[in-house]
Every structure is written in C-alpha cells, then in structure tokens.
Amino acid sequence: MNQPRSRPRRKVSQDQIVLPLLDCIENDGGKAHTHDLYDAIALKCGVPEVEQQETTLLAGRNVNVYQRSVRWAQQRARLMGLINSSGRGEWELTGKGRDALRQAAPGIVITIFTTSKGVALFGEAKEAVAHIDDGSLRLILTSPPYPLLREKQYGNKPVEEYLDWLMRIAELWPQKLAGDGSVVLNLGDVFQSGAPMLSTYQERLIIRLEDDLGWKLCSRYAWHNPSKMPAPAEWVTVRRVRVKPSLEQIYWLAPNGEPYADNSQVLVPYSESMRSRIAAGGEKGAVRPSGHELSAGAFDVDNGGAIPPNLIVAANTESNSHYMKACREQDLPVHPARFPGAVPEHFIKLCTMEGDTVYDPFSGSFKTGAEAERLGRNWIGSELMLDYVLGGANRFPDAVLTRQVIGDFRRAADLFA
Known part of the structure; x- marks a missing residue:
C-alpha cells in the first residue's frame, strides 16, 4: 500500500527563482531546457537534493514542489518579458532579460x-x-x-x-x-x-x-x-x-x-544540577565506574557558564x-x-x-x-x-x-x- 507523502513547506518561492533562472539560461548560451534548469537553479540557489525531491498532493496527483516553483518562475519571467519560449520546453533570454541579469563580470569588483x-x-x-x-x-x-x-x-x-x-x-x-x-x-x-x-x-x-x-x-x-x-x-x-x-x-x-x-x-548557561553542585562546594570526591577520579571540591568555581x-x-x-x-x-x-x-x-x-x-x-x-x-x-x-x-x-x-x-x-x- 502506498504511504501518504508529506506536505512540505515551500522553501524557495518563484520570485526568488527568477533571477537565478535568468543567470542559468545565460550560462547555457542564452537558451536552456526546463529539465536542465532544475539542477542548474538548485545549484545557484543552494537548494540541497533533499529539498529538490519534496512532493505534495495537488488535484489527486503527486507534484514535485521545487520543480513546480521553477515552472512558475518561468511563466513569471515570460510575462515580464524576460524570456521567450522557443518550443518543446526550451527558453531563451530576451534583450530585456539580459539587461535585468546583473552578474559580476570577471575581473570587475x-x-x-x-x-x-x-x-x-x-x-x-x-x-x-x-x-x-x-x-x-x-x-x-x-x-x-x-x-x-x-x-x-x-x-x-x-x-x-x-x-x-x-x-x-x-x-x-x-x-x-x-x-x-x-x-x-x-x-x-x-x-x-x-x-x-x-x-x-x-x-x-x-x-x-x-x-x-x-x-x-x-x-x-x-x-x-x-x-x-x-x-x-x-x-x-x-x-x-x-x-x-x-x-x-x-x-x-x-x-x-x-x-x-x-x-x-x-559559554552557555549551567544546568540546574551544575548550579546545585557549585552551590554545594563542588564534588565530594569519588571514583566513577570508568575509573575517572573526581577530587573533593572539583567543579566548585562559577566560571559564568558551561x-x-x-x-x-x-x-x-x-x-x-x-x-x-x-x-x-x-x-x-x-x-x-x-x-x-x-x-x-x-x-x-x-x-x-x-x-x-x-x-x-x-x-x-x-x-x-x-x-x-x-x-x-x-x-x-x-x-x-x-x-x-x-x-x-x-x-x-x-x-x-x-x-x-x-x-x-x-x-x-x-x-x-
């Protein structure tokens, strides 16, 4: 029996993907296919593999959340006049898209x-x-x-x-x-x-x-x-x-x-037991089962935290x-x-x-x-x-x-x- 898939929180919105989308198309010579862009954008945005595989249930079918965000970003970029579809899932930068893409040129800081x-x-x-x-x-x-x-x-x-x-x-x-x-x-x-x-x-x-x-x-x-x-x-x-x-x-x-x-x-705050030990003057002196010996008065100083x-x-x-x-x-x-x-x-x-x-x-x-x-x-x-x-x-x-x-x-x- 199929197990229900989790409904993940969307980590990367379509607005956040538009700029990396343009960058990745430019890096591929000005044209790129949607399937190639999935990995390229994930690399550009630092999206780990675990998040790239998340799915959710929409209209009775499982949909990859990250890939859906990329497709929405493509449509948003198209409506903004930044890219055009050249057919069969391939997208091409427009002149306006190249103007919007402001990536540092080599040698320029x-x-x-x-x-x-x-x-x-x-x-x-x-x-x-x-x-x-x-x-x-x-x-x-x-x-x-x-x-x-x-x-x-x-x-x-x-x-x-x-x-x-x-x-x-x-x-x-x-x-x-x-x-x-x-x-x-x-x-x-x-x-x-x-x-x-x-x-x-x-x-x-x-x-x-x-x-x-x-x-x-x-x-x-x-x-x-x-x-x-x-x-x-x-x-x-x-x-x-x-x-x-x-x-x-x-x-x-x-x-x-x-x-x-x-x-x-x-330093981090002492635990309640450590604060009690300091207040009592430290350890009474004992040998632990591991053989480690605690001398009397050990841990009696308040150093401001652990x-x-x-x-x-x-x-x-x-x-x-x-x-x-x-x-x-x-x-x-x-x-x-x-x-x-x-x-x-x-x-x-x-x-x-x-x-x-x-x-x-x-x-x-x-x-x-x-x-x-x-x-x-x-x-x-x-x-x-x-x-x-x-x-x-x-x-x-x-x-x-x-x-x-x-x-x-x-x-x-x-x-x-």
Whole structure:
C-alpha cells in the first residue's frame, strides 16, 4: 500500500527563482531546457537534493514542489518579458532579460555599499579576495554553493569539478588571514541522484585541503536545524528507508597554524544540577565506574557558564524579518539560502576579538556581515549577484550605497515595472 507523502513547506518561492533562472539560461548560451534548469537553479540557489525531491498532493496527483516553483518562475519571467519560449520546453533570454541579469563580470569588483564597520563587494569570490589586504582577516566564514551530482550538458560543476573550483578559491585565503586566523565552512549534505546514499564530497574536500594546501582540521561541528523537512520524501516518507536529515556539517580549519580561539566567549548557561553542585562546594570526591577520579571540591568555581559542545541547535525559520520585508518592498529577490544568526555568531565570538575583521566570500544575504557588525567586528562580504548585494544592504541600518549604484538600481527597477 502506498504511504501518504508529506506536505512540505515551500522553501524557495518563484520570485526568488527568477533571477537565478535568468543567470542559468545565460550560462547555457542564452537558451536552456526546463529539465536542465532544475539542477542548474538548485545549484545557484543552494537548494540541497533533499529539498529538490519534496512532493505534495495537488488535484489527486503527486507534484514535485521545487520543480513546480521553477515552472512558475518561468511563466513569471515570460510575462515580464524576460524570456521567450522557443518550443518543446526550451527558453531563451530576451534583450530585456539580459539587461535585468546583473552578474559580476570577471575581473570587475565594485563596492556597492559600506557601513561603519563593513564593506559589501559585487564580484566573483576569486576576484574579490584580491582586494583584501594580506594578513588583515582573523576569520573567513562562509557557506559555499552545493555541488551538482547529476552531470548535465549545460556545464554546471559535478563533484570533481566543484572540488577543483573551490580549491582554486580556497588556496588564496591563507595569505589574507593573520597567522592565527581560521576558516569555517558550512557544507551541507547532498544525496546522490536516484539513490538513498550521500555524497562524500565534504570529506574529500577536507582531505584535499590538508594534503594539497597543508590546512589542519580544528574541529567538526554539526548544525542541528529542527525545522528541516522529512526529505527526500521518496526515501523518508514513502519507502521509509531513511530518517529525517536535520544536521549540516561545519568544519573549523586552520590554514596557517594554531588559530586564535577563546571558548569563554561562547559559554552557555549551567544546568540546574551544575548550579546545585557549585552551590554545594563542588564534588565530594569519588571514583566513577570508568575509573575517572573526581577530587573533593572539583567543579566548585562559577566560571559564568558551561563550555558548549560542537553541536549548534538553530532553527532556520525566518519568514517575516525586516530583511525579507524590505526586499519585497524594493522588488528585490530574497536570498533563498540564509544562515540563522546563531551559526555565524558562535564562530565570530569563538575565533575573533572585537575590532577583528571577518570575511564571507559567498555572502548571499550578508547575514555573516550583519552578525559581525552586531558583535563589534569589522566585516567584508562579496557576492556574485548585484540584486543580492542590494538586498543585503537591508540588514544594516546605516548602509550607504554608492551614488552610481543607486542610479543603476532605479533604472533597473523600470525593467520590472
């Protein structure tokens, strides 16, 4: 008997897909087929395989939620005059669509906005890092886009090519970091196509960073997102051969040697039992079954909190923040892959001091920069898509856009009138 399929919450709206849709068509020479665009847009938006497989029941039949959003985005782009159908599921950019697509050109890096503590750059990650002073960063914290596991004709990066691409960018980072600087990478899990098996691209990347670049792994973290959907539905809710994946991997790395860190800056509240133990003067003295001996008076000092584990619990449920409302009011796309604040907050507090500089090469919605500024750090962010940079300015009350960009933005807004 068929099991009922789950009804997932839609993660990426059609409005958020329009800009990546145009970008992916442009990358394929100005024309692309719908079936090829599914994977290309997922890569561009950072949509993991688990979310690409979610389905829902509509009009008595199961429909893929993500693919339906892509098709709706195509129709919206067509009505806006940005693309035309050339028949048999193929779409072609119009002149208006090319004007609306504002992706950084190779070799060009432009400052789009500044704040009292930060600067937002419009440019490719490999190009933008060249504009950062050597030794000026204490922390590079980012979530690179996901690799593509299905080989397609349009040329998006399969796993091996993805690893080569990311290695070419990462090899530039150590020179920009202080000698005691850190790199923190959020690398989400990706299921293999058509099978309930995970890619091992994260492990392969970490090994290459150590073997080829000499980096050292300080710690593995897991980010537990309680709001994750039970997906892929095929393996979790239909065949029931996998459990709900709610963890994402985070790797703390040292490119130049022993990094600065201070875990007293990330303490968490004591448990009730620990507070009682401190109030009673600590341990009475005992030998545990494991053989570990606790001396009398151990744990009698209140250090202001407990040392946290390498597990970050943070739900990614943002739905009506100031950033999102402001982007909608300005007809800007909301970036579909956003950090919850607790993730960058932990590493910024652990690996930097006030006044240090944090860099996010794939800034997206500029959440890392916003957390760095809130915590008294300086920040630099770079992003490939101009509209995402403009939207990211909404996270900063004192953001100042360059005069030229404001004029370009107003002219571009006429395209969508």
